[in-house]
Amino acid sequence: MSEIESFRSDVRIWLEANCPDSMRKPMKSESDICWGGKRFEFSSDDQKAWLDRMAEKGWTCPVWPKEYGGGGLSKDEADVLKEEMNRIKARPPLISFGIWMLGPALLKYGTEEQKTHYLPQITRGEIRWAQGYSEPGAGSDLAALRCKGDDSGDHWVVNGQKVWTSYADECDWIFALVRTEPDAPKHLGISFLLIDMTWKGVSTKPIKLISGKSPFCETFFDDVKVPKTNIVHEAGRGWDVAKYLLSHERANIAGGGSGAQMNPVAAAHKSGEVDPDGRLLDPILRADVARLTIDALAFETTLQRIKDQAEGGQGVGAKASMLKYYGTELNKRRHELNMSALGSDGLLWEGDNPDDGDPARSWLRSRANSIEGGTSEIQLNILAKRVLELPGG
Amino acid sequence: MSYILSEEEQMLRDSAQAFLTEKSPVSELRRLRDEGCKDGFRHAIWKEMGEMGWNGVVIPEEYGGVDMGYTAAGIILQEMGRTLAATPFLASSVLCATALRYGGTDGQKSEHLPKIATGEKIYALAVDEKARHNAKHIETRATKDGNGFRLSGQKRFVVCGNGADMLIVAARMDDESIGLFLVDPEADGIERTLRRSVDSHAPANINFDDVKLDGDALLSETEDGSALLDLVLDSGRACLAAEQLGLAEEAFSRTLDYIKERDQFGQKIGSFQGLQHRAAHLLTEVEMTQSLVVKALRQLDEAPSQAPLWIAAAKAKATKVSRLSSSEAIQMHGGVGMTDEYEIGFFYKRAQAAGEYLGDDAWGTSRVAELSGF
Numbered sequence: 001m002s003e004i005e006s007f008r009s010d011v012r013i014w015l016e017a018n019c020p021d022s023m024r025k026p027m028k029s030e031s032d033i034c035w036g037g038k039r040f041e042f043s044s045d046d047q048k049a050w051l052d053r054m055a056e057k058g059w060t061c062p063v064w065p066k067e068y069g070g071g072g073l074s075k076d077e078a079d080v081l082k083e084e085m086n087r088i089k090a091r092p093p094l095i096s097f098g099i100w101m102l103g104p105a106l107l108k109y110g111t112e113e114q115k116t117h118y119l120p121q122i123t124r125g126e127i128r129w130a131q132g133y134s135e136p137g138a139g140s141d142l143a144a145l146r147c148k149g150d151d152s153g154d155h156w157v158v159n160g161q162k163v164w165t166s167y168a169d170e171c172d173w174i175f176a177l178v179r180t181e182p183d184a185p186k187h188l189g190i191s192f193l194l195i196d197m198t199w200k201g202v203s204t205k206p207i208k209l210i211s212g213k214s215p216f217c218e219t220f221f222d223d224v225k226v227p228k229t230n231i232v233h234e235a236g237r238g239w240d241v242a243k244y245l246l247s248h249e250r251a252n253i254a255g256g257g258s259g260a261q262m263n264p265v266a267a268a269h270k271s272g273e274v275d276p277d278g279r280l281l282d283p284i285l286r287a288d289v290a291r292l293t294i295d296a297l298a299f300e301t302t303l304q305r306i307k308d309q310a311e312g313g314q315g316v317g318a319k320a321s322m323l324k325y326y327g328t329e330l331n332k333r334r335h336e337l338n339m340s341a342l343g344s345d346g347l348l349w350e351g352d353n354p355d356d357g358d359p360a361r362s363w364l365r366s367r368a369n370s371i372e373g374g375t376s377e378i379q380l381n382i383l384a385k386r387v388l389e390l391p392g393g
Numbered sequence: 394m395s396y397i398l399s400e401e402e403q404m405l406r407d408s409a410q411a412f413l414t415e416k417s418p419v420s421e422l423r424r425l426r427d428e429g430c431k432d433g434f435r436h437a438i439w440k441e442m443g444e445m446g447w448n449g450v451v452i453p454e455e456y457g458g459v460d461m462g463y464t465a466a467g468i469i470l471q472e473m474g475r476t477l478a479a480t481p482f483l484a485s486s487v488l489c490a491t492a493l494r495y496g497g498t499d500g501q502k503s504e505h506l507p508k509i510a511t512g513e514k515i516y517a518l519a520v521d522e523k524a525r526h527n528a529k530h531i532e533t534r535a536t537k538d539g540n541g542f543r544l545s546g547q548k549r550f551v552v553c554g555n556g557a558d559m560l561i562v563a564a565r566m567d568d569e570s571i572g573l574f575l576v577d578p579e580a581d582g583i584e585r586t587l588r589r590s591v592d593s594h595a596p597a598n599i600n601f602d603d604v605k606l607d608g609d610a611l612l613s614e615t616e617d618g619s620a621l622l623d624l625v626l627d628s629g630r631a632c633l634a635a636e637q638l639g640l641a642e643e644a645f646s647r648t649l650d651y652i653k654e655r656d657q658f659g660q661k662i663g664s665f666q667g668l669q670h671r672a673a674h675l676l677t678e679v680e681m682t683q684s685l686v687v688k689a690l691r692q693l694d695e696a697p698s699q700a701p702l703w704i705a706a707a708k709a710k711a712t713k714v715s716r717l718s719s720s721e722a723i724q725m726h727g728g729v730g731m732t733d734e735y736e737i738g739f740f741y742k743r744a745q746a747a748g749e750y751l752g753d754d755a756w757g758t759s760r761v762a763e764l765s766g767f
Contacts, residue, residue: 265767280767290762294685294706301684305396312397322677383676384669388649391664 007077011084018053019090020046026089028355029362030215033095036125038172054093055124061099064107068115069123075311097166098122098129102175105192105245109233118194130197132162132176132219133242140378142177143187143239147221149180156180158193158201158224164372168204168217171197176221181236192238194230195221211364212349249373250324264289264334267341267359285341292333299323299330318386325379328369335363394691396684398468405465408445409472416441417478419736425479426593432556433595434479443512448486451628452494456506462694463487463628467635467686474639474715477743479594481515483633484553489516491628492561492573496612496621501575505559517557518625519548519576519599526752528563528626533601535564535572535611542611544574544582544604552750554578554597555587561612562601563622571618573625574610581605592746593739627701630708630751631689637711637747638686641679641718644740648672648722655727668725675718682707682714702764709757712748719744 023046027033034040034047042048054060057071062078064070073081085092103122106115121127138145147160158178168174174195181189195202201224206214233241268274268289273281280286306319338359339346346359370376384390398406416438425433442448450466452458466487473482490509493502508514523530533546544564554560560576578585582604585597615621649672652663662668689707692700719741723730730737748754761767 265765278766280762286762286767287758289767290758290765293761293765293767294709294758295681297688297703297706298681298685298710301396301688302681305684305687308396319680322680325673326677326681377670380670380673381666383673384666388669388672388676389653390649390669390672391653391661 004076004080008080008084011081012087014057015084015088015090018050019085019088020050022046023050023091023093024089025091027091029358030213032091034091034093034125035128035167035170036094036096036098037128037170038126039170040125040128050091051093051125058123060094060125061103061119061123064103064119064123068107069120094125096122096125096128097131098127101131101245101248102129104248105175105241106232108244109192109241113229114194114232127173128167128171130165130168130171130174130217130219132165132168132174132195134164135161136163140375142242143190145177145179145190147176147178148182149178149191149193149226151180152225154228156191156193156226156228158195158221158226160221162219162221163207164216165204165219166216168197168219169206173197174202174219175232177238177242178226184236187239188236190238190242191235192232192241193226194232195224195226199224199226201225209364210367211361213361213365215365246374247320250320250379264292264337264341267338267346271341271343271345273341273343280341285337288337289341292330292337295330296334299326302326318382321374321379321382322387324373325370325376325383329376331369332366335366339363394695396687396691401461402465402468405461406468406472409447409469410475412441412445413472413476413478417473417476417480419477419739422477422479422593422739423736431587431595433553433593434481434556438478439480439512439515442480442482443510446510448482448512449490449506449510450486451490452486452506452510456502457510458490458506463631464687464690464694466632467690470632470636471639471642471686474636474641474747475643477640477739481517481553481556483629483636484518484557485509485512485516487632488518488625488629489559489561492518492612492621492625495624496573496615496618498609498612498614500609501612501614505575514558515553515556516559516561517551517553518629519551519554519560519562520622520626521549521551522547524549526749526756528622531563531565531571533562533564535566535574535606537567538605540608542574542606542608544576544601544606546601548599548601550588550590550596550750551599552594552596554599555585555595560599563618566618571622573612573618573621574606575612576601576604576606576610590746592743594746623701624697626751627704628693631686631693631700631704633747633751634682634686634689634704634707634711637715637744638679638682640740640744640747641682641711641715644715644719644722644737644744645672645675645679647737647740648718648725651726662725671721671725675721678714678717682710685710702761705752705757705760705764707757708752709754709761712754712757715744716741716748 034051058066058069059071062071062073062081066072099122106118133142135145135147149156149158174197176193176195177190178193179189180191201222203220204217207216208214268280275281342359349357349360446459447469449458450461453460486509493505509516520528522532535542535544557578560578562574562576564572564574566572582602584600588596588598590596652668653661655662685707689703692703722737723741726737729735
């Protein structure tokens with residue numbers, strides 16, 4: 001047996017013994033996600049056991065180095081782990097901004113002390129992180145941000161407001177972009193700071209969205225003292241970190257999208273709009289579903305192809321913008337079609353079952369996909385500039 | 394399955410690109426059109442392609458081919474799409490070679506495949522009888538007559554039909570099943586009418602009036618002629634999608650060059666966001682098309698039973714995107730894009746014709762719905 005196949009067999013045996021049955025069912029909504037953090041309430045003992053066992057192996061972050069709490073797996077081994085988890089439909093033990101955003105940035109830009117201190121807490125789900133990027137006056141034009149840190153010797157005094165901070169009211173820490181060099185050019189005056197949400201002067205306020213949920217907050221900083229050791233990379237170089245991290249965010253939003261389980265075909269069957277052979281009755285709806293399928297096949301294949309190219313040594317670079325743009329627009333279409341196929345069933349907002357209203361809420365949530373992490377229009381700007389090398393305007 | 398080209402495939406691409414750019418640029422298509430060429434292609438170029446082994450790219454070595462597979466055929470057609478090269482490659486080397494390879498007896502293969510591989514004879518496939526592609530609609534009859542058959546019916550828009558030395562004709566047999574027949578176009582009872590098409594190609598309408606065929610005219614290695622025809626058409630669709638992709642890429646590339654050079658309002662028009670976003674969108678669509686085309690061709694080579702869904706998706710997407718790319722090309726070129734002198738119009742016309750042939754995006758979408766059980 002090859003090395004990778006014997007690894008697969010070990011993984012299979014371990015998962016069989018350690019993944020609780022209740023963690024082998026697909027997640028229905030965001031409320032089934034294990035986010036971790038000091039304030040997180042586990043929905044069941046199984047959920048906690050699953051996290052603890054996977055964290056013990058380092059498999060919440062399979063490719064991170066072992067010394068920082070990761071699994072130290074090669075890419076091939078990580079693929080095997082993923083395939084084996086998919087095989088038994090195992091839920092991810094932990095999903096967090098720490099894993100897919102801050103972690104990669106710390107691995108690249110963090111000091112040894114920062115890595116040793118923060119990364120293991122992320123892999124074990126002990127700290128939950130929020131992202132402090134956008135401000136009321138700095139959305140697509142993120143570098144126009146005004147939240148400022150005044151130099152006060154061994155610390156900065158931070159004042160300002162962040163918006164669209166995901167679940168900030170449930171988070172323990174926030175990584176934030178703060179203007180610490182007021183005289184430097186726009187992109188060169190920003191620092192990347194790590195701030196404890198319990199520190200004096202930090203406060204949050206949830207924002208209610210069209211979906212009725214409040215996954216985002218406003219976060220306020222009022223004379224918050226941030227030690228100078230809490231900076232990632234150099235002062236004034238936070239934009240480099242932010243860009244690096246955004247490329248990870250884009251890849252993630254493009255790949256998943258909320259409610260990828262929403263299936264227009266199943267929806268049409270549910271609402272009874274099929275003929276005795278199980279074919280969709282409405283020919284136009286049927287065509288729309290087929291068109292969506294073609295584009296979804298194209299997108300899925302492109303993800304694979306770009307992965308192959310990356311492994312062959314070709315950089316992905318601005319192609320992340322292509323995936324982000326196409327993937328999120330596709331996901332919005334999928335939800336629109338799902339709602340059409342469901343008919344009036346899709347309009348339900350509240351009912352007797354806990355998942356009543358999910359299709360409508362997911363549909364509404366999907367509208368944010370092409371806004372968060374850089375709007376579709378920003379992605380098109382990036383492609384025009386960096387890939388097509390069109391002249392600046 | 395790898396989405397990356399092998400070294401051998403990369404070399405094929407490079408040599409195809411070099412050859413076609415030199416011998417068969419868009420200006421060559423214009424010359425064929427202006428000369429009123431009745432065959433629709435240049436024999437000298439076809440002969441050279443045969444010498445390089447391309448014409449036998451899906452033909453086994455024992456019959457004179459190089460047997461590199463459909464991905465390789467797609468690579469050649471993608472480059473042909475870039476220069477709008479008009480050749481019998483799709484008709485003869487893909488469609489008819491596939492029909493013979495998978496449907497021919499040893500005797501039929503030995504007699505015909507080497508001629509296709511060298512390019513010495515041109516073969517064309519006659520299927521369509523209606524204006525829109527529909528392989529299920531076949532009324533041409535092959536009636537049993539002694540040891541042979543009598544063939545009657547009408548085929549339309551047979552690609553390369555006017556210059557072909559041999560035809561493979563789909564006809565309905567006495568038991569209503571489909572058979573593919575080798576037919577000499579010079580035989581008694583056959584009338585060919587040249588139909589000049591908008592893309593400057595030379596298809597033909599062909600009438601068969603009680604044409605006498607020998608018993609060995611039928612491709613009889615397989616019992617299921619309908620499945621054979623599906624495979625033949627699917628191989629053509631996957632390869633044609635590659636041509637459409639090449640066309641889309643080249644039209645896009647020419648448009649990019651143009652909007653980087655053209656000044657209006659004292660600046661390059663490529664600096665306007667109105668054009669930038671459309672160009673970036675097109676880039677994304679072309680990338681998506683490329684993924685489907687590569688996947689369809691690789692599936693045909695490595696897992697043919699899984700290929701039909703991917704081929705239908707690829708043909709639908711390539712049809713839409715090649716038409717989008719070439720119509721955006723005309724719009725962004727502005728007035729000069731409408732002139733015959735400028736070459737961009739040739740891309741728009743070919744995109745329409747290649748899209749229609751073997752099934753357009755509506756056809757591919759219906760097929761995806763059918764195969765997926767929607």
